[in-house]
Amino acid sequence: MSTAALLFFAMILDAILGEPKWLWNKVPHPAVLMGNLIKWCDEQYNSGENAKLNGVLTLLALVAGAALLGYIISLFGGIVTILITAILLAQKSLVQHVQQVADALRISLDEGRQKVAMIVGRDTGHMDQPAVARGAIESAAENLSDGVIAPAFWFLVGGLPGLMVYKIVNTADSMIGYKTEQHADFGWASARFDDLLNLIPARITAALIALPAGVHSQWRNIIADAKLHRSPNAGWPEAAMARAIDIALSGPRAYEGQMQDFPFVHPAGNQFAGPSDIDAACSMLWKAWSIALLFTTILTIL
Helix, strand or coil: CCHHHHHHHHHHHHHHHCCCHHHHCCCCCHHHHHHHHHHHHHHHHCCCCCHHHHHHHHHHHHHHHHHHHHHHHHCCCHHHHHHHHHHHCCHHHHHHHHHHHHHHHHHCHHHHHHHHCCCCCCCCCCCCHHHHHHHHHHHHHHHHHHHHHHHHHHHHHHHHHHHHHHHHHHHHHHHHCCCCCCCCCCCHHHHHHHHHHCHHHHHHHHHHHHHHHCCHHHHHHHHHHHCCCCCCCCHHHHHHHHHHCCECEECCEEECCEEECCCEECCCCECCCCHHHHHHHHHHHHHHHHHHHHHHHHHHHC
16 A cells, blocks of 8 residues: 555544544553653753753654654554554644634633633733634644644655654654753754754645635735744744634734734734634634645545
8 A cells, every 4th residue: 555545544534533532541642652752851861061962862862763663663564554643643633622712712711711721832811812713723723734734744755754753853842842941952953853844844734725715826925924923834834824714813922921022924814813713714724634635645546
């Protein structure tokens, strides 16, 4: 069975089953195991004058181990590969988590804040409704790239070893890649390598959002909007999503009590987003996924 065919069935399986809680209540999710390993590495090697070198060596070891593990698992055949790939994709669970914010926001602002706090890293305690909605939609766009399209892309490029490498690097970036004093040196390599691995998938994701929304003709504007974002990659799917549903994303927000004056992405869009805009974003997630599945189907046939 071709790599594209394996990905096709994995995408379908993920879309149907998502993240079954009954399973992950009994055994740890692979992402949790990766996180535990990275946390251990951080505790053991993030110290002293050689923190940056230690971070580089740690990343190399993680990448080599992930690639080897992916290769070994692939030897067990197509069914096992499909199952593991489906587990490491996150389409259905992403839509569910984002939709929960809209559902909670319809009940009360406080419940909306509680739900969005589960999927964003910014301060949520004093968010108004538009800020909650923007946070959910930004998370939807960024995680479509990080959690679905990028893993699928690297699976097509390198099979299960490629997917495993991407997931361990992306997990490392989320844990130690932040530009804080604690991780500025040790997490440097993970952050830079994650930027590199997401360079192409982020732009593919933007195209997958723009095409079904009919805003591909605004591609130059999407590029300009993406450059307003503080991230070299996250701005692309966010810029496409902003124009797809015509709302302003990003903008000022607080981290650890400090307000950050980030510019709006697509500032001409609606700045008073609400639950219906989150609904629209969730719909767009499925449309983009469908285009990706169609492309995978074509590769399978070819």
